Amino acid sequence: MGPEVQIHQAKSGLPVLIVRGCATASSVDPMAEAERWFKQIEPQVRDLPETARVGVLGLGSGYHLEVLSREVKHQIIAFDSDPALAAAREWFVGRFPSHVSLKFVSVEAGAASFFADDDVRTFISNRIVLLRHKPSFLRDQRGLTALGNWLTGRDRSSLNAHLQSRADFSALLDCDRQNGEWLLSVKDVSRLWKVEAEVSEQRRMFRILEELVR
Amino acid sequence: MRILVVNLLRIGDIISTLPALKKFRLDHPTAQIDLLINSSFAHMVGVVGYVDRVLLFDRDAIQKSLVDAERPLFEGYDLLKETVDGLNEQGYDRIVNFTHNRLSGWLCGLIQAGEKHGLVFDGTGAVSFGDPWFRFLNAQVDIDSGHAINHSDIFLGAAAGWSAEPNRTFFDSLLSETDRGRAECEALLRSALVDGPRLVLQLSTSDQKKEWGDDRFRALVHRLSSHFPKLTVFVLGAPNEVKRIRMFCEDLNATDSAHETAIIPAVVSLEGAVSLLEESDILVTGDTSIKHLAAAASIPIVELSLGSADVFRTGSWKAGDIIVSSKEPCAPCGHSELCHRASHLCAEGLPAELIAELVIRRMQSPQLLAREHREALRQFAKLAEVHVVDRSEGPAHPLPLFAELTDVNLASLLERTARCISVEMQSGRFSEFDFGSAIRRAAIVLRKQFFDESDTDLRHILSLHERELRHAEGLLQSLRLQIARVKENYQDPGQLKDVIRSCISTQKRLRQSAILSFASEALAAVVEDDRSAPFTRLRKMIDAIEELERRQMIVVKLCRGLETQTFDSFESERFEGNK
Numbered sequence: 001m002g003p004e005v006q007i008h009q010a011k012s013g014l015p016v017l018i019v020r021g022c023a024t025a026s027s028v029d030p031m032a033e034a035e036r037w038f039k040q041i042e043p044q045v046r047d048l049p050e051t052a053r054v055g056v057l058g059l060g061s062g063y064h065l066e067v068l069s070r071e072v073k074h075q076i077i078a079f080d081s082d083p084a085l086a087a088a089r090e091w092f093v094g095r096f097p098s099h100v101s102l103k104f105v106s107v108e109a110g111a112a113s114f115f116a117d118d119d120v121r122t123f124i125s126n127r128i129v130l131l132r133h134k135p136s137f138l139r140d141q142r143g144l145t146a147l148g149n150w151l152t153g154r155d156r157s158s159l160n161a162h163l164q165s166r167a168d169f170s171a172l173l174d175c176d177r178q179n180g181e182w183l184l185s186v187k188d189v190s191r192l193w194k195v196e197a198e199v200s201e202q203r204r205m206f207r208i209l210e211e212l213v214r
Numbered sequence: 215m216r217i218l219v220v221n222l223l224r225i226g227d228i229i230s231t232l233p234a235l236k237k238f239r240l241d242h243p244t245a246q247i248d249l250l251i252n253s254s255f256a257h258m259v260g261v262v263g264y265v266d267r268v269l270l271f272d273r274d275a276i277q278k279s280l281v282d283a284e285r286p287l288f289e290g291y292d293l294l295k296e297t298v299d300g301l302n303e304q305g306y307d308r309i310v311n312f313t314h315n316r317l318s319g320w321l322c323g324l325i326q327a328g329e330k331h332g333l334v335f336d337g338t339g340a341v342s343f344g345d346p347w348f349r350f351l352n353a354q355v356d357i358d359s360g361h362a363i364n365h366s367d368i369f370l371g372a373a374a375g376w377s378a379e380p381n382r383t384f385f386d387s388l389l390s391e392t393d394r395g396r397a398e399c400e401a402l403l404r405s406a407l408v409d410g411p412r413l414v415l416q417l418s419t420s421d422q423k424k425e426w427g428d429d430r431f432r433a434l435v436h437r438l439s440s441h442f443p444k445l446t447v448f449v450l451g452a453p454n455e456v457k458r459i460r461m462f463c464e465d466l467n468a469t470d471s472a473h474e475t476a477i478i479p480a481v482v483s484l485e486g487a488v489s490l491l492e493e494s495d496i497l498v499t500g501d502t503s504i505k506h507l508a509a510a511a512s513i514p515i516v517e518l519s520l521g522s523a524d525v526f527r528t529g530s531w532k533a534g535d536i537i538v539s540s541k542e543p544c545a546p547c548g549h550s551e552l553c554h555r556a557s558h559l560c561a562e563g564l565p566a567e568l569i570a571e572l573v574i575r576r577m578q579s580p581q582l583l584a585r586e587h588r589e590a591l592r593q594f595a596k597l598a599e600v601h602v603v604d605r606s607e608g609p610a611h612p613l614p615l616f617a618e619l620t621d622v623n624l625a626s627l628l629e630r631t632a633r634c635i636s637v638e639m640q641s642g643r644f645s646e647f648d649f650g651s652a653i654r655r656a657a658i659v660l661r662k663q664f665f666d667e668s669d670t671d672l673r674h675i676l677s678l679h680e681r682e683l684r685h686a687e688g689l690l691q692s693l694r695l696q697i698a699r700v701k702e703n704y705q706d707p708g709q710l711k712d713v714i715r716s717c718i719s720t721q722k723r724l725r726q727s728a729i730l731s732f733a734s735e736a737l738a739a740v741v742e743d744d745r746s747a748p749f750t751r752l753r754k755m756i757d758a759i760e761e762l763e764r765r766q767m768i769v770v771k772l773c774r775g776l777e778t779q780t781f782d783s784f785e786s787e788r789f790e791g792n793k
Contacts, residue, residue, distance in 0.1 A: 152285060204335070204337060213280050
């Protein structure tokens with residue numbers, strides 16, 4: 001398990017992981033907490049197309065993943081950046097059905113290594129829905145925030161990775177490219193919604209998106 | 215056949231398309247007709263008939279995804295692509311876009327179909343309208359309110375045209391009731407007084423400027439209570455208006471114990487509102503979605519058209535309905551403008567006494583245009599504009615209750631008719647043979663409008679009108695000839711300048727006549743356009759003059775035809791109304 005991780009019993013009788021003295025799920029009834037979390041995020045995951053993938057930030061004690069994988073049959077990838085949880089990975093083994101996979105990511109290793117991962121590249125090139133497991137997120141904000149930004153494409157380094165995975169968008173941008181990287185900042189994202197009208201279908205789609213952000 | 219109708223606006227706008235949807239269904243009984251609306255109005259599904267499916271455009275989800283930093287970057291795009299791909303899988307033969315905004319234009323451009331009607335942008339951004347009525351809707355933004363055609367009639371015109379004799383029962387009960395709505399209504403009716411009239415009030419509007427004020431509504435109820443024994447008043451509202459409605463009802467009950475009146479809060483769903491309106495005797499409302507629902511139902515309406523509400527474009531469109539508006543010079547004001555007056559003068563100018571009188575008389579009879587009612591209401595002529603919706607010509611025409619026979623009033627009436635006929639001619643649905651019927655219907659409206667005038671006076675003013683029009687005809691012909699000479703040399707700035715000067719001069723001369731000043735509007739748009747390229751500007755001038763000449767020709771024909779009519783022969787067809 002590792003020195004930083006302990007297991008305590010919640011009042012409902014279920015085990016909860018304690019990392020560096022902080023509970024990763026409710027110490028009263030973690031399963032009920034997971035059900036409540038699912039009710040909150042349910043609108044985001046109902047009626048997803050088959051190719052959509054669901055990303056979850058934060059492993060917590062795994063109960064939210066149990067509920068989610070029961071309700072949602074799409075590919076689910078759960079991420080966490082806490083090395084203490086990576087050391088306790090056996091806690092999670094065998095608990096989830098086959099359409100759930102876990103990714104332990106070190107933010108210190110940087111975005112480049114993150115986006116070099118095949119699963120991650122496939123994940124972001126398809127329709128993704130990103131969910132957050134609140135308790136873990138609050139506990140390890142820095143790491144999970146970085147992960148979240150990388151996965152949503154909302155920081156500079158991840159933006160390029162996303163564009164490399166989505167040929168339909170990169171084809172639209174008439175901006176400088178050096179060594180395979182677009183010179184874009186997050187602010188440049190707004191340019192994506194203001195692309196001048198051309199013949200292509202994608203550009204017409206962007207005109208619609210532009211009307212929606214007016 | 216598969217038809218997709220697109221309406222991505224609000225409840226009232228969706229209801230306004232019901233007559234067109236009904237026409238599509240009647241003309242294509244076996245077609246698959248789908249309606250695309252914003253998902254935030256999914257609760258309307260139950261009340262919209264004539265369609266096989268109501269599809270939802272998840273505007274909110276896409277917008278949220280675009281602006282929320284925690285959502286994946288391309289999620290909005292992917293959501294939109296799913297929507298477009300899903301619609302394209304349906305294989306539509308025809309798309310009709312009733313939304314008329316840029317978003318819908320781009321969206322309809324992406325959906326594949328053999329025919330497209332309404333505003334559509336193609337891949338190069340070029341716009342098409344597919345039907346002259348949609349082009350008219352686009353141009354109507356520049357038209358004086360009094361000549362504007364109601365949006366629901368523009369949509370029906372695009373669906374079916376207006377050349378045929380209007381079917382009087384076509385507009386009866388366009389809404390569908392649901393079991394849930396009926397159940398909600400029945401629960402309310404249990405508290406209603408037996409054998410008494412039922413009045414529905416809609417207090418709130420989406421815009422403060424359009425509100426009449428709870429105090430004035432209370433004063434209205436006091437007046438009506440003393441007139442109608444066993445009056446039941448349903449105060450309608452949405453769940454977020456519960457507090458206001460309860461306070462209103464409690465105040466009323468506390469201050470009016472002398473009469474046997476039931477004041478009932480009616481916080482219901484849209485479906486419940488539909489059923490309640492069908493079971494009640496009259497509605498008093500501002501410009502609200504409830505007003506539009508009621509226009510599609512059989513209940514008579516007294517509409518308080520305040521703030522930015524537009525009597526002609528978006529007022530009630532049911533025959534017999536009454537629209538009251540202020541005489542304040544700033545009305546109607548702009549949609550997004552704040553009221554700049556010291557107080558809400560347009561609402562203050564409509565006294566409860568007037569509204570009560572209108573309600574009482576409308577409940578007694580649908581024939582508010584009848585002589586006895588007009589005489590009794592004339593005392594209010596200085597305070598407010600009162601219009602009664604008439605459908606003798608086909609499209610809804612709010613006839614002013616107190617209008618006198620003047621050049622301008624006659625010209626205004628004929629101008630509206632001419633605009634409708636002009637659009638129908640461009641659509642190929644109106645021929646020379648249809649003028650007889652159009653003249654007959656115009657004569658009915660003329661008699662309803664100017665009921666007090668003799669046949670002789672009417673014919674005399676029509677002949678004077680025709681003479682003025684002949685003068686304008688000459689002016690326009692000269693202008694047209696001058697433009698024809700310039701056509702080959704439109705790049706020459708000097709020649710173009712001469713043409714503009716001639717347009718300005720013609721415009722000034724037309725403005726000198728009260729009845730020809732409408733024609734000067736079309737020239738104003740061309741004169742003031744200094745951004746278009748010379749060829750485009752010249753093209754716009756030619757189009758404007760062609761349209762003006764067409765309308766002049768139509769009005770001259772109407773005048774000549776009307777001069778030969780015997781107006782008194784329409785006595786028996788004078789008045790109509792639903793209940």
